[in-house]
Amino acid sequence: MSYKIGELAAQLGTTVRTIRYYEEAGLLTPLRSAGGTRLYNALHLARLQAILALAGQGFSLEAIRDLVQTREQCRTGDEGSQRVPARLDEVIAHIDHQLEDLQNLKQALSAARARVKQCRGCRNPPTSEGCPECPVRQHRHESEMLNLLWDQE
Amino acid sequence: MSYKIGELAAQLGTTVRTIRYYEEAGLLTPLRSAGGTRLYNALHLARLQAILALAGQGFSLEAIRDLVQTREQCRTGDEGSQRVPARLDEVIAHIDHQLEDLQNLKQALSAARARVKQCRGCRNPPTSEGCPECPVRQHRHESEMLNLLWDQE
DNA sequence: GTCTAATCTTACGTTAACGTTAGATATTAG
DNA sequence: CTAATATCTAACGTTAACGTAAGATTAGAC
Numbered sequence: 001m002s003y004k005i006g007e008l009a010a011q012l013g014t015t016v017r018t019i020r021y022y023e024e025a026g027l028l029t030p031l032r033s034a035g036g037t038r039l040y041n042a043l044h045l046a047r048l049q050a051i052l053a054l055a056g057q058g059f060s061l062e063a064i065r066d067l068v069q070t071r072e073q074c075r076t077g078d079e080g081s082q083r084v085p086a087r088l089d090e091v092i093a094h095i096d097h098q099l100e101d102l103q104n105l106k107q108a109l110s111a112a113r114a115r116v117k118q119c120r121g122c123r124n125p126p127t128s129e130g131c132p133e134c135p136v137r138q139h140r141h142e143s144e145m146l147n148l149l150w151d152q153e
Numbered sequence: 154m155s156y157k158i159g160e161l162a163a164q165l166g167t168t169v170r171t172i173r174y175y176e177e178a179g180l181l182t183p184l185r186s187a188g189g190t191r192l193y194n195a196l197h198l199a200r201l202q203a204i205l206a207l208a209g210q211g212f213s214l215e216a217i218r219d220l221v222q223t224r225e226q227c228r229t230g231d232e233g234s235q236r237v238p239a240r241l242d243e244v245i246a247h248i249d250h251q252l253e254d255l256q257n258l259k260q261a262l263s264a265a266r267a268r269v270k271q272c273r274g275c276r277n278p279p280t281s282e283g284c285p286e287c288p289v290r291q292h293r294h295e296s297e298m299l300n301l302l303w304d305q306e
Numbered sequence: 307g308t309c310t311a312a313t314c315t316t317a318c319g320t321t322a323a324c325g326t327t328a329g330a331t332a333t334t335a336g
Numbered sequence: 337c338t339a340a341t342a343t344c345t346a347a348c349g350t351t352a353a354c355g356t357a358a359g360a361t362t363a364g365a366c
Contacts, residue, residue: 004333006342016343021324035332037343053258057251058211061323088266095259098210099252105206106248113241157363159312169313174354188362190313214353 002031002039012049019048025061027051027068057098059091067091155184155192165202172201178214180204180221210251212244220244 009016022028023038028048030038040048047068054064070087162169175181176191181201183191193201200221207217223240 004343015324017324017326020344025323033332035343036345037332050261053254053261055323057255057258085266088262092259092262092266095255095262099255099259101206102210102248102252102255105210106245106252108203108206109241109245109248113238113245157313168354170354170356173314178353186362188313189315190362208353 002041003045005030005038005040008040008045008048011045012052014048014052022048022051022061026065027061057095155194156198158183158191158193161193161198161201164198165205167201167205175201175204175214179218180214210248 003011005016005019009019019028023030028044028051030040030044033039051064051068054067055061067087071084074083156164158169158172162172172181176183181197181204183193183197186192204217204221207220208214220240223237227236
């Protein structure tokens with residue numbers, strides 16, 4: 001069973017141009033029909049799915065190429081058994097770092113959200129001077145919201 | 154206490170150009186000295202830190218601007234109390250989605266790492282035909298590694 | 307006041323990751 | 337076989353997020 005490029009793009013929710021570009025970047029080399037049409041099998045699909053997942057998380061195509069070509073560049077199975085896990089560990093470590101950053105960001109935004117939701121029903125315009133109808137300090141109508149996001153007061 | 158742009162950049166590990174660019178994009182408006190030098194206070198620093206965190210997680214400057222300007226664009230405190238939490242919830246939901254994707258990616262990569270680490274000491278070159286010294290199927294020396302990442306066999 | 311380093315504005319340069327178009331060829335339903 | 341689509345290559349266009357350079361002005365130590 002094989003797909004043409006348009007079918008593959010539809011399957012994975014991407015574009016024909018993107019798939020061709022990834023090939024040009026050395027990430028994915030399909031088979032060809034007699035006439036020159038690109039043909040993809042299930043492994044190509046799985047690989048492209050992986051590439052899209054990595055790219056979607058901000059990995060550059062260059063970094064992805066380094067990863068997918070690690071084994072291809074090894075001359076012996078032994079060398080591959082050293083390098084491939086090492087590379088994977090690097091990428092996983094990077095992802096862990098990202099996860100940590102994202103969780104911190106979520107924390108901060110959630111805290112900001114909790115602080116801001118208490119001011120209701122006030123019709124006065126925003127100001128940084130404090131609002132007479134909002135005696136609690138958190139109810140100031142700060143004009144630069146993101147100041148509040150990290151400012152605990 | 155106030156910082157000049159170079160000090161601020163050093164504090165936050167970014168560049169002078171980036172800070173000026175963010176200002177140009179409407180994300181951060183510093184004070185000015187009599188001579189025209191930009192001056193930043195602790196709130197500016199906190200806000201820039203927030204912006205850098207969001208940008209580092211792949212949010213576009215346009216999206217960040219939409220977020221930080223949400224309250225500024227509101228005409229009443231009441232309007233702000235509706236829109237600001239809503240916007241924050243959107244961003245938090247987006248982050249949750251990102252977290253899920255990242256965790257799935259880590260899962261897949263960890264599984265691939267577990268599968269690949271068992272082949273050791275073999276000096277044969279990579280091949281997809283199977284290696285005589287590696288009877289177990291997982292020890293095939295696939296030439297396109299990422300195929301294996303998602304292929305359970 | 308002077309000297310040096312930092313900052314200012316303006317403007318053009320750069321790069322990754324595609325989008326878009328054109329004209330030729332291939333595939334396939336009927 | 338034919339007509340409608342899809343795909344091919346090659347090339348130029350686009351956008352965000354800065355980098356870099358030039359020439360003028362400011363800040364701050366001495």
